[in-house]
Amino acid sequence: MIELRGKAVADAHKAILQEKVAAVGDSVITMAVLLVGEDHGAHMYATFMEKTAK
Secondary structure, rough: OOOOOHHHHHHHHHHHHHHHHHHOOOOOOOOOOOOOOOHHHHHHHHHHHHHHHH
């Protein structure tokens, strides 16, 4: 049986991404989300992405 450690993998990917963003320097980085409709799950996901990006 293979044990998956999702939190550890996510933390590793987040650390790599933080290094890449820091390497960009003072350049402006933006993220855009286009929501179509009133799907509550999609709104929650967009909010989660916004919090993670900050």
